[in-house]
Amino acid sequence: MERAWHDAGLGGGRSGARALKNTFATVLIWGAFLIALIPLVWIMWSVLSKGLHPILNITWWQKDQSGVGAPGFDHTVRGARHAIVGTLLVAFWTSVIAIPVAIMTAIYLVEYGAGRVARAVSFMVDILSGVPSIVAALFVYTAWVTIFHWKLIPLCSSLALVLLMVPVVTRSTEEMLKLVPNELREASYALGVPKWKTIVKVVLPTSMSGIITGSLLGFARVAGETAPLLLLASYTPYLNENSFSGIMAALPTMINNNFANMSGDQVSADRVWGAACTLILLVLVINLVGRLIARLTKVKS
Amino acid sequence: MGKRIDVKDLNVFYGDFKAVEGVTMTVEPRSVTAFIGPSGCGKSTFLRTLNRMHEVTPGGRVEGQVRLDDEDLYAPTVDPVAVRRTVGMVFQRPNPFPTMSIRDNVVAGLRLNGVRNKKLLDQKVEQSLVGANLWNEVKDRLHKPGASLSGGQQQRLCIARAIAVEPQVLLMDEPCSALDPISTLAIEDLITTLKEHFTIVIVTHNMQQAARVSDKTAFFNLEATGKPGNLIEMDDTQQIFNNPGKKATEDYISGRFG
Amino acid sequence: MNSIEVTAPESTKSGRRPGDLLFGGSAAAAGWTVIVAVVLIAVFLLAQALPAIAQDHVNFLTSTDWAPNDKPARFGILQMLWTTVMSSVIAVVIAVPFSVAIALFLTHYAPRWLAGTAATLIDLLAAVPSIIFGVWGFTVLAPKLVPVQDALSGTLGWIPLFGRVSSVSGGTTIFTIGIVLAIMILPIITALTREVFSQAPRSHQEAALALGATKWEMIRTAVLPFGRPGIISATMLGLGRALGETIAVMFILSSLPDGAPWSWSIFGGGTTFAAKIASDVAEFTPGVGTGSYIAAGLVLFVLTFVVNAGARIVIERRKAFSE
Secondary structure (H helix, E strand, C coil): CCCCCCCCCHHHCCCHHHHHHHHHHHHHHHHHHHHHHHHHHHHHHHHHHHHHHHHCCHHHHHCCCCCCCCCCCCCCCCCCHHHHHHHHHHHHHHHHHHHHHHHHHHHHHHHHCCCHHHHHHHHHHHHHHHCCHHHHHHHHHHHHHHHCCCCCCHHHHHHHHHHHHHHHHHHHHHHHHHHCCHHHHHHHHHCCCCHHHHHHHHHHHHHHHHHHHHHHHHHHHHHCCCHHHHHHCCCCCCCCCCCCCCCCCCHHHHHHHHHCCCCCCHHHHHHHHHHHHHHHHHHHHHHHHHHHHHHHCCCCC | CCCCEEEEEEEEEECCEEEEEEEEEEECCCCEEEEECCCCCCHHHHHHHCCCCHHHCCCEEEEEEEEECCEECCCCCCCHHHHHHHEEEECCCCCCCCCCEHHHHHCHHHHHCCCCCHHHHHHHHHHHHHHCCCHHHHCCCCCCEHHHCCHHHHHHHHHHHHHHCCCCEEEEECCCCCCCHHHHHHHHHHHHHHCCCCEEEEECCCHHHHHHHCCEEEEEEECCCCCCEEEEEEEEHHHHHHCCCCHHHHHHHCCCCC | CCCCCCCCCCEECCEECHHHHHHHHHHHHHHHHHHHHHHHHHHHHHHHHHHHHHCCCCCCCCCCCEECCCCCCEECCHHHHHHHHHHHHHHHHHHHHHHHHHHHHHHHHCCHHHHHHHHHHHHHHHHCCHHHHHHHHHHHHHHHHHHHHHHHHHHHCCCHHHCCCCCCCCCCCHHHHHHHHHHHHHHHHHHHHHHHHHCCCHHHHHHHHHCCCCHHHHHHHHHHHHHHHHHHHHHHHHHHHHHHCCHHHHHHCCCCCCCCCCCCCCCCCCCCHHHHHHHCHHHCCCCHHHHHHHHHHHHHHHHHHHHHHHHHHHHHHHHHHHC
16 A cells, blocks of 8 residues: 655644644634623723722712702712612522422423423423513513503513523523432332422432522522513612512612713712622622532533 | 554643643554543543543543654644544444434545545445454345444444554444343444554553453542542553552552542 | 333333323423514514504515504515625625634634633633624724725725725714624534534544645545535534624614615625614504514514525435534
């Protein structure tokens, strides 16, 4: 078999064009990563540099916007308690409804589902995760106001957000349940434990930390959602802790309320950046806590 | 074609863990050498240092010398990519590229090295498939996906792919362990014809296969788990199997362990 | 001696256990709730939108006139359709190459100690709420992009896509929102693509290296072809996300004044379905007025449904092929 082609042999060193392409690719790939970090750093810098100052004032956390004056004429930033409490309450009620539904759906898909119904459910979960928040909000508005002619209450925002949170938590819970080895389930059945008890006492506890992480990430996601609040909640400067009546403020609606005036009026700008800073810190802290829990309690496979 | 391999005092590491210790051996050109030994003794790890694949694993490194006809494979000026072109490898599980046709699989190595001439490529396709004893079976379906063949055929396709780049040495890491007995025999016959052109090193856990196919055999062993593997004995295959020098070799051959 | 059953104990002497029935039933009910929710969304939106579209005196899909509260009402969505699609396309065109590169970085190039932190950083980008992108995009980024836009329309302005638009200043254009959307969808596309790349079979990667391929050649041969359906699917999901993004668009994009001339340029303003619905919410009058906005929402729902279903089909088809 004679040699049909000749290469540079071992002493040739790195063959020019191919090595160049390889290096070029490495540079591009590293570069892409570093460029992607720029917006993250830039946004954090903007928000922190402009928003840290208003929120370091204790009034921000203790008082609401009572007594707020017209833009340009009001010289104190005042507080954001109403918005902070509102954001937390809306997310809380969303979680209370969404997490059980999501976990049960995930259990259905992993432990029970087989066949067409399960495939349909899985498909619909994917669809639901792609539904924009504005459409979910529009749906709740259509049902609540247009069809049933009811008056909007703060809970309505939570209902729209449930539609957003369920798919997120379902998928992550599903992943966690799938990680539980089948041998564990079989060991339980072999001891005569019924299926439902096996799920509740064996499978769920094993995957619990992952489920908690998924739920926390879902909570953070809905805490930051704005579109449903615009459609289903108005804004008020007063603190309202009742989710079943009246108007409840939230950080995004506080931002929205002051946004139009921020270029001319420093006080409005401070409120916007302060609220943005509070929101982003809230979301990031919950995110990091969730990821920390995941990393610390990872099941070694 | 077919160069000599000289290994001197080679130690193979994963990070700080020494997996293989102090190997010195010579592999004659155009011969078949078999590495045998119990699982975990480091024979595959050692094999992979001969084409610098060991360093692809994170933490993989070597100390010592590996020479191909007097050229040091690990010299600082040597590009590992060039080494792998000269020393080819066939793996335990057949792994033709699934998104490529049979033809494209065979010339994958050549294309990567910049060969574009269509006539030359077609020539190499036939030459390599003939050399791997697969031409008659696939010559009418060269455009079918590589994964559409049976296990034994896929492995011969991988051999064709490896020899298409005209390496000096062909390393085979338990090439038949995932195949049925008939395909195994086919590949063993193939190895006997391939050695006219290539230096072949084959790792096998099947002693009868080593006895059938190889000219020389090297026996690796380790004292205990966690200790590095060593080359215990290397000699003509007939000697190793009929009249082994070391007791450990004899114990392994006669099935007392392993 | 009894043999040990390893399937779930389904029946006892008295038939199915009540605990199992209750629990399994609840799980199934939860699953059904999801199906019912999606169906209801479609049905409710359709029911409310149809009467509005029926009253349309101007062609819904092809007109740019939008004045639902006039009599006769006009609901042309063409301008919104264009802006929505264009801004999303820009976002995808920018985001996908970056996402693929970053996914490769995380799976094949980043050193071990960096890979985990790097992945978390990219995921944190996904956690930033869209309203913050809106505020930041408008106040910080848009003004910085004005010289870029001027340069582009200066050199490439003869192409209608890059033409100068004088009525929009401050950089609050489709171009800017395209970039912001790209940043917002980058983490999603990266996360999905990364998962696919990490599952590329090691044996094929080793085979490529053993043939003497450089690292990049190995990736081109054994990783990228394997990941292609995943990249397509991830792109579609990113597109869906961009189409539905509301708040960032609302805050950043300048809307065009009524009766503004049609412009193909990406340096002009406009509005998307989502942003229009959100910003006009104060004008929701019962009946036909609201119905038209619901119709816009329906179009958006259908768009994202199609894109998401398509993404899933691409992945399913590939799974069936490789089994």
